Amino acid sequence: MTASTNAPINPEFADLFVEEAYNPYRSCIQGLSNEPITVRALLARAEALLVDDPDFGGLGDFSLAAIVERLATNRPRIAIIQGSPDHPAHLADHEHALRAAARVWQNGGVPFTFGIPVICDGTAQSNIGQSYSLASRNHTAMAVNINFEGHSYHAAYVMSGCDKTPTGILSGLAAADRARREPERGTAPVWAVFVPAHVLKGGTIPKATRSKLADLQAKAIAAGDAQLAADIEENSRYILQCSSGEAFLGQLNRAVGRGIVDRPEADRLLDELAAATCDEKGGICAFNGTGNSSRTLVSALGFVPRGAELLIAEPELSIVEASVDTLFRMINKPEFAVCEILKANYANAIRVHNATGSSSNLMLHMPAVMRHAGFDVTLFDYEKVRDAHPVPDIFAHSLTEGRDTYTLACQAKAGQNAGLESIVKVLADLGVPMNLDAPTVTGKTWGERIAALPFAVSPDLPQERSVIRTTPIRALSGTDVMRGNFFSSCTLKVAGMATEQVRRFDGRVFLVRHFENETDCNRELQSTDLVKTLAETMILPAALTDRLRAVNGGDVGDSVEEMVVKGTLAFAFVIAGQGPKAFGMPEMFAPSAYLRHQGILERTSILMTDGRYSGVTKGACVGHVTPEAFEGGGIGALVTGDLLWVRLSERRIDLLDPAAFLAGRLEPLAAAPTPERATLVAERQARMERRKWQVAACSWIDDTTSAEKGVVPLAVDRRAILPWQG
Structure with a gap:
């Protein structure tokens, strides 16, 4: 032990006193x-x-x-x-x-x-x-x-x-x-x-539990639900995390609905999965x-x-x-x-x-x-930076192929990458205009930090095993800011979509299924006969199905169910009333997980909300729709059966004029039909106001900005007057 003294033990800071005029x-x-x-x-x-x-x-x-x-x-x-x-x-x-x-x-x-x-x-x-x-x-x-x-x-x-x-x-x-x-x-x-x-x-599914899931899959196939068996198989490939557990919940609920397993046995399976999920070290x-x-x-x-x-x-x-x-x-x-x-x-x-x-x-x-x-x-500053220069996807993160964040950390500990320094170096090497003169807490700029690296990723680490890639995976990356005729802005994490899915959805027309809250949407997405439910509840005139077939592709003579399976009838599951002021802007993870792990709908449908999504969400999930429904935003005026024209390449989602669509034209309406549906909108807003009382008043998000400015208190917003560039 060092001798008792009030002088710093570390001599580097022996003379360090904070230089300021006032000491309270x-x-x-x-x-x-x-x-x-x-x-x-x-x-x-x-x-x-x-x-x-x-x-x-x-x-x-x-x-x-x-x-x-x-x-x-x-x-x-x-x-x-x-x-x-x-x-x-x-x-x-x-x-x-x-x-x-x-x-x-x-x-x-x-x-x-x-x-x-x-x-x-x-x-x-x-x-x-x-x-x-x-x-x-x-x-x-x-x-x-x-x-x-x-x-x-x-x-x-x-x-x-x-x-x-x-x-x-x-x-x-x-x-x-x-x-x-x-x-x-x-x-x-x-x-x-x-x-x-x-x-x-991440955890691993215990062998005994995996065996029970396999038995359940076999029963699903025997009951004629091969899709449920396939969905369970796909989810079983993931490292065991709370997010995969949520997907198992949806799948087991479907199994209970089909009578493949009873509720107590489903709950026992979920308990076994939960107990094997988190490592006791935490993190x-x-x-x-x-x-x-x-x-x-x-x-x-x-x-x-x-x-x-x-x-x-x-x-x-x-x-x-x-x-x-x-x-x-x-x-x-x-x-x-x-x-x-x-x-x-x-x-x-x-x-x-x-x-x-x-x-x-x-x-x-x-x-x-x-x-x-x-x-x-604001959100639009993000968009300006993003649009100024393309940024490729260099992050081969995967929960099914041994490239999760724990693996990334192990690779960093082994000296095979340097974390963020490696990412900055790769981007700079690829010509992305990184500010290498920016200071960091190390006392060095990014340029000085990456200059000291012998490599971005160790040449001894095979690229297929590396989370950080020196060669871009694809040009598609990040999160897009979308515009539309019934909202000011929303976001879509294209990084969470497969390239083929982006191509398939670009230019497609989607039928709206509107929900006033997450609960009703979750209930539908966990339906044991969802395809049949969608086919039977959407009573569509032949002229409309013909037009959807012409725009979305499809075979003449397909039944409505076949059109759902093929995506000729593609759906936009719209959950309104989830914005900051309506209900605190909760994450719509559960419906996004159920959609993603419903094999058919994952390939054919999108989810859209004025709420948020979990960071682990994958698939076509559109969020942060502004203005929110509670404040009169157009998302709150949509009804089941409306037509949305999704143009991902143009970063637009527009509400179509139905008469023009039937006449063979893709014509967006001038704006959301809020005036024409004023009574419906008012009724929905009244229900939102009442639902809001489920949340303690001290945690209401009332006096804040919209999502475009980060949902910050209005006092913070008033003080944000300085330019950050130049």
């Missing part, structure tokens, strides 16, 4: 009286954890007097931000925080820690919890900002987790940084590093959902230290110490403040988001972070 711990004695006991308790716990670690250098003197001296002399005050342990990504945060606190003290700083609640989107799926999920991002931003400002911290060491939390924390820190730019404050800016939680290893799920997309985002924005991006277990002491040292080296350097790093790296982050096929949720979170930072950024 000198100007107000109350904080100097209150906070030292919290620091001492934190350090005592850290010492107890680390005392037997041979790599631990000791803490020296952390008496109350020593803590007071550091606060009074304006040593760096570091907030270590952790999540709640009821989320798998944050199981190891307690120990991680103690390791970070020890290093902060060794460097001459003053460590504090606070935690925030973290909603698990998987746990919240398909229940009222999803109506709180997006709200949690805004609440997180506010809570982090309040605590950070209220206790006058200088910098943040963030244990970055899953879903909305990383962008919520970053938003709160960015808002603090922007406020501190006001000259009257006399305070230093905000610095931060993010250390993402490790990646959770961020191995699919490329919002959790890993958020990890990629904070890395692309330059906030993650080298060596901390892709971990397969909780970070060891050396990684934590190196990450804390990285944070300390930025202090007193305004060019590394949060808002400066955001501004310089935003276009890079957009291009990385495209190249990696990341979650469409980030189409909300990226502008939200920037607006909290004071920059006037």
Whole structure:
């Protein structure tokens, strides 16, 4: 143990004091009286954890007097931000925080820690919890900002987790940084590093459970439902994750409906699958959902230290110490403040988001972070960057072929890739205009970081096994911003669609099936005889089926059921009333999973909503439709039987004039038929208002922008006036 002394144990930072005109711990004695006991308790716990670690250098003197001296002399005050342990990504945060606190003290700083609640989107799926999920991002931003400002911290060491939390924390820190730019404050800016939680290893279906599923498949075939057997077979190829479990739920519900299995046996199968899903180490799920997309985002924005991006277990002491040292080296350097790093790296982050096929949720979170930072950024800035130069797909992520995010992390640990640095290098080598002069928390630009790489991907790693590809997989990538005659904008994650599916859907006319909420749509998509249901409930005149056959392709003489199977009758399952102000903008993961794992409909149908989708969603899923139905958006005026003309190559979805269509012309209406259907729209809005009362009022998303500006509070929106380019 190091001898008792108040001097930093790490001599690199012996003379580091934060340069600012105002020190609240000198100007107000109350904080100097209150906070030292919290620091001492934190350090005592850290010492107890680390005392037997041979790599631990000791803490020296952390008496109350020593803590007071550091606060009074304006040593760096570091907030270590952790999540709640009821989320798998944050199981190891307690120990991680103690390791970070020890290093902060060794460097001459003053460590504090606070935690925030973290909603698990998987746990919240398909229940009222999803109506709180997006709200949690805004609440997180506010809570982090309040605590950070209220206790006058200088910098943040963030244990970055899953879903909305990383962008919520970053938003709160960015808002603090922007406020501190006001000259009257006399305070230093905000610095931060993010250390993402490790990646959770996916589960494997137990042999006995797989055997039971195989028996069920055989019974399905015997009962004449070969499609159900095929859907179960396809889902069984995936690593076992909560997302694949949701698909099994839909398939087993179909099996129960057919009488192939009874409810108790189906539930026992689901229980067996659930118990085998998550590795006990916890972490961020191995699919490329919002959790890993958020990890990629904070890395692309330059906030993650080298060596901390892709971990397969909780970070060891050396990684934590190196990450804390990285944070300390930025202090007193305004060019590394949060808002400066955001501004310089935003276009890079957009291009990385495209190249990696990341979650469409980030189409909300990226502008939200920037607006909290004071920059006037919208969904359409994303579109401008995307359109300025094509970005290829270089991310061969797969949950069925041994290339999930856990595999990516293992490849990084083996030195076969360098995570985000490899992605930036590949894109730069392919001529994508990455800003290589943008600063990162390492103190080096992206250009300097990738110049030090011996390769983007090790030549010893066969390309078919590598998640990151040096040769593009296809030109198609990312998320498109779509326009239409009954909405202002919406998003479509084309990265989640097969190339053949994109080609097949381009130019196709879809029949609307309208739902006022997710529950009714889920019920239909789990129908045991869905094809028959669709055929029997859509009473279509012969002239209309003839026209659909002419536009969508099909054989004369096909029955209506055959037209459904072949996609001649293609459906747009429209779920309205799920927008931010109507119901909190929940994720429509369950219907998207049921659609994707209904083999026939996956090939022929789209899902469209003013809600959101899970980051792991695949297939033709159109979301974030703006304006939302609750505010009079055209999606709320659609009815079953309307015709949508989908032109993916032109990024348009238009409501067709039915009379013109029957007359042989593809003519979009001038606008949504809201006036003509005013009574229906008003009745639907009244039902939305009543349904909204299922959500606690304190978590309503009322005074916010639309999805085009990231669903941020109106006060945040008013302050977002700065240009982020130029």
